[in-house]
Amino acid sequence: xxxxxxxxxxxxxxxxxxxxxxxxxxxxxxxxxxxxxxxxxxxxxxxxxxxxxxxxxxxxxxxxxxxxxxxxxxxxxxxxxxxxxxxxxxxxxxxxxxxxxxxxxxxxxxxxxxxxxxxxxxxxxxxxxxxxxxxxxxxxxxxxxxxxxxxxxxxxxxxxxxxxxxxxxxxxxxxxxxxxxxxxxxxxxxxxxxxxxxxxxxxxxxxxxxxxxxxxxxxxxxxxxxxxxxxxxxxxxxxxxxxxxxxxxxxxxxxxxxxxxxxxxxxxxxxxxxxxxxxxxxxxxxxxxxxxxxxxxxxxxxxxxxxxxxxxxxxxxxxxxxxxxxxxxxxxxxxxxxxxxxxxxxxxxxxxxxxxxxxxxxxxxxxxxxxxxxxxxxxxxxxxxxxxxxxxxxxxxxxxxxxxxxxxxxxxxxxxxxxxxxxxxxx
Numbered sequence: 381x382x383x384x385x386x387x388x389x390x391x392x393x394x395x396x397x398x399x400x401x402x403x404x405x406x407x408x409x410x411x412x413x414x415x416x417x418x419x420x421x422x423x424x425x426x427x428x429x430x431x432x433x434x435x436x437x438x439x440x441x442x443x444x445x446x447x448x449x450x451x452x453x454x455x456x457x458x459x460x461x462x463x464x465x466x467x468x469x470x471x472x473x474x475x476x477x478x479x480x481x482x483x484x485x486x487x488x489x490x491x492x493x494x495x496x497x498x499x500x501x502x503x504x505x506x507x508x509x510x511x512x513x514x515x516x517x518x519x520x521x522x523x524x525x526x527x528x529x530x531x532x533x534x535x536x537x538x539x540x541x542x543x544x545x546x547x548x549x550x551x552x553x554x555x556x557x558x559x560x561x562x563x564x565x566x567x568x569x570x571x572x573x574x575x576x577x578x579x580x581x582x583x584x585x586x587x588x589x590x591x592x593x594x595x596x597x598x599x600x601x602x603x604x605x606x607x608x609x610x611x612x613x614x615x616x617x618x619x620x621x622x623x624x625x626x627x628x629x630x631x632x633x634x635x636x637x638x639x640x641x642x643x644x645x646x647x648x649x650x651x652x653x654x655x656x657x658x659x660x661x662x663x664x665x666x667x668x669x670x671x672x673x674x675x676x677x678x679x680x681x682x683x684x685x686x687x688x689x690x691x692x693x694x695x696x697x698x699x700x701x702x703x704x705x706x707x708x709x710x711x712x713x714x715x716x717x718x719x720x721x722x723x724x725x726x727x728x729x730x731x732x733x734x735x736x737x738x739x740x741x742x743x744x745x746x747x748x749x750x751x752x753x754x755x756x757x758x759x760x761x762x763x764x765x766x767x768x769x770x771x772x773x774x775x776x777x778x779x780x781x782x783x784x785x786x787x788x789x790x791x792x793x794x795x796x797x798x799x800x801x802x803x804x805x806x807x
Contacts, residue, residue: 429526436544544574573595
């Protein structure tokens with residue numbers, strides 16, 4: 381449906397799909413960093429979260445899983461909680477959760493209508509419009525806890541119009557350099573922009589650039605730092621987390637990256653929510669997030685992960701050692717505005733069977749371009765495909781029950797395989 385057709389439908393009568401089509405067409409660019417336009421609309425909407433504990437989470441990797449851990453903790457403690465995150469995998473409704481459940485279509489449509497009325501002639505990007513709609517829903521719910529996952533950077537991201545009680549920065553690595561800067565120091569300044577003077581903060585990056593230390597000092601934030609204030613150690617019987625006199629031992633290994641769980645526990649400490657080992661064991665066992673080291677089936681084992689930058693793929697290379705398999709088939713698809721060669725570099729010497737797929741859209745990258753920058757040890761066992769589904773289906777025809785298929789790259793890549801499994805495959 382074209383934009384003119386959607387515009388002809390009265391806002392109160394639009395479906396969620398029609399609203400999303402409308403959002404995609406009302407701003408000239410997909411990304412337009414800056415807070416002024418969003419702040420003007422938010423002021424008109426009267427958004428106020430003084431009655432809620434607001435947690436804003438920024439970082440290159442680990443934002444979604446850290447938010448999921450904090451969300452699960454709030455639920456465990458009987459607090460009402462709303463989460464805004466992005467992007468989504470299969471349904472836009474994934475972007476806003478209330479007490480662990482996606483918001484209803486009707487709630488989105490009502491919120492979009494409210495934002496559209498309030499904005500007047502103010503132009504908003506797809507993300508900005510969606511962020512404001514999420515805030516409208518959360519304001520109506522008045523939850524005890526609001527968790528906001530930053531979309532891009534932090535300082536100029538639409539989520540940053542809301543003042544948090546706690547700022548969490550998970551990791552700092554090269555990603556979105558066109559928008560955030562081409563060094564870790566520049567990117568760290570953008571991430572640190574979610575802080576406010578004197579508030580509590582958690583830094584999950586174990587090797588913070590100097591600029592991040594300077595920004596925390598400039599804000600005079602009450603921060604705890606990974607590797608300095610809180611530490612983890614791994615043992616055969618479980619892992620240990622410690623901050624000052626607080627020591628939690630024999631914790632079960634989580635279904636999310638260990639460092640993200642450790643950062644989330646540090647956030648609990650900063651909030652005064654830190655619980656005993658038994659309660660944390662329940663929270664850890666119940667915390668997961670689609671597309672993050674998610675196993676879709678066994679025999680053959682299929683695991684998907686949305687890792688799409690060098691830090692994320694280095695983590696993938698490490699956790700691959702946890703699995704046993706005869707042969708490893710890797711389906712990869714990425715976007716062209718990523719550091720593609722650096723993202724593939726950690727797989728040097730893995731000697732996997734590579735199936736490199738093209739991704740669609742204006743940011744899409746073809747499989748041949750991926751193959752050209754694949755480490756030499758891997759390139760000799762690689763093939764290219766037009767689409768992710770084609771590559772994945774080919775991997776399934778080649779592998780045996782004792783093999784493993786890993787799918788990684790953009791959210792679009794993982795979403796294609798998740799959608800296929802939803803339609804065709806079961807465990």
